[in-house]
Amino acid sequence: MSELDLWLVPLLMSLLIGVLCPVTGTLLVTQRRVLQANLISHAVLPGVAIAVGFGVDPAIGGVISGLLGSLAAERMQRGQPAGQEAVINTVLAGFLGLGVLLIPVLNIRLDLEALLFGDLLIVDWSDFYKVLVAAAAMALLLLTRYRQLVFLGVDPEGAEASGLPVRSLQLVQALVTSMVIVSAMSAVGVILVIGLLCAPVLPGLCRVSSLRAAMLQSSLVGLALSGVGFLVAVVLNLPPGPLIGVVCMVLLCIPRLRFADAT
Template sequence: MERVWWLLPLLVALVVGGLCPLAGTLLLVQRRLFLVNLVSHAVLPGLAIALALRIDPGVGGVISGLAGALLAERFSGGSRPGQPGDEAVLNTVLAGFLGLGVLLIPLLGIRVDLEAVLFGDLLAAAPVDLWRSLMALAAMVLLLGFRYRHYVYLGVDPLGAASAGLPVQRLRLLLTFVTAFTVVSAMTAVGVVLVIGLMGAPALLALPGASSLRQALWRSAGLGTLLSGGGFLLAIQPWVNLPPGPLIGVLCLLLLPLQLARR
């Protein structure tokens, strides 16, 4: 068993690496990728409350992340992203939820490893982390399976989608929920901060030249799997010996020159 101690963390890294870019690609074509940044910080209050109540932290994180995203969309442009003042609203909600989470830790008298929450700890992955990641992946696959054409329309022409009678707000709410679930499931692998890069970088490289959204999703998921799994395997090498999460984040950064070259 000692020879395969790395198998469970590797499986978590591979699942998360394929999952995160799927959500990132859908959000990128809708010009809502900043939602990942918001949700990843808004999960902290829910995590703190869940730990205090001794329930699954993932449940609290998803609820809190979803609440932060809904609050931001309520006070911003909502159905028309990119309106003046939207960035100010998003940043204010982000800072408020992050500050609330930090305050709740001493107020509730709980102990939270903030470094692990923010930057991940793949080496400490447990079977429950793998199951949570697989459940988030299943939710994403079901969402794409039943609503793929709707998300294509929503990404190309959101106003036309609304005029055609598509449930735009419901579609965005479903994607927001799955995004929050994805962020929580990725906490063990890369943390709530570095998950932003894993959602964004593969999507940026996959979209140019893609003939369809489906092709872009496949490309981004494959690239994310290589980044996450390869980053983990590289990090545990004796001559490297670095934390896997931050290393995966650096590998995401190194993709940007490739994206510029493709342009």
């Protein structure tokens, strides 16, 4: 990589995930499925470990593993209607534990710190292209299923009663969410990505008039958060991923931006 690429790629990467993650998060927040994203972000570890062990692109293993974790939780929740959050957290812990165990079993070298918290300063063009692929998948989902996603967010019971293929739609959304999380993995890690999925969505959410407007607003906020976090990290010589996570939390501490129903 040239000297220009050493700074250009991380900057472009931070800005792109700053837009993509909030768009994804808007769907999850409006459908009250944020916990599923947290599950997916932890469930990618076994797939990444297996992919590294067999010489496959870790992103492929991570997406498959994240989707399997989501499917496992969905299936187990059917028999536990009163403890759905407990089921999700149990599956999350199980997949994360499995991933940690697979590292010595497969005798592989895996930088857990970079996986969990990311390292924007070492990303390259291949990482950027993965984010573009995830962005294309999200764009395709929105272009083809926008009205159904709105219906699902506003009235999930009514959507299912009307014959909308809710489970199929949620499965596709889980797949795209896995792609987004895994593509952002190298930049902010699978733990800190939750901040970019959620924080930009919350300010002013109740003031917007449509899902499209909510996505636009959250993407602009996410773009600002990522840009500021990256630039401040470079100036202070700090890790960009963790600093972006802190900036996301600081955003929620601003009284006028916290929750829209306060106005």
